[in-house]
Amino acid sequence: MARLVVRAARPQDCEALYEMLGALAEYEKAPGANKATPDILRRDGFGDRPKYEAMIAELDGKPVGFSIWTSNYSTWEGRAGLFLEDIFVYDHVRGHGAGKAMLARLAKIATERGLGRIDLNVLTWNPARRFYEKLGINHLDDWVPYRVRGAVLERLAAEDKS
DSSP states (O other), X not given: OOOXXXXXXXXXXXXXXXXXXXXXXXXXXXXXXXXXOHHHHHHHHHSSSOSOEEEEEEETTEEEEEEEEEEEEETTTTXXXXXXXXXXXXXXGTTSSHHHHXXXXXXXXXXXXXXXXXXXXXXXXXXXXXXXXXXXXXXXXXXXXXXXXXXXXXXXXXXOOO
């Protein structure tokens, strides 16, 4: 029987993270969209002031999935939470429990830290939505995601008069 282990990511995992991010980009129909390199992942996740946290799912000692998250804050709840930026499991090992194990570990981290919630975004066409819903993770009908980036971000920043 295959042995599944979920553990905190380490700096030496950045090459595997990079490969899985490439596979995630392919899965999300955005090949080549990933701008992060192993060096950037190492710098931003394992430096003096980490910008993200990550975990690796291993099956029989081989990385087969990952999750990356950051902290956020709810003014309504008056406490911090987690934003799950990415969670991914290679196609050929889906159904072995890696995704659920990573979500369970993330929930444990959140509760141990006294955090109020885990937020995530899921593409509308992604069949993983059924997986999340089976776990009791709710889709928010009344919230629409927006994003500021690229030229719009630069233009808006240039309008600051401070």
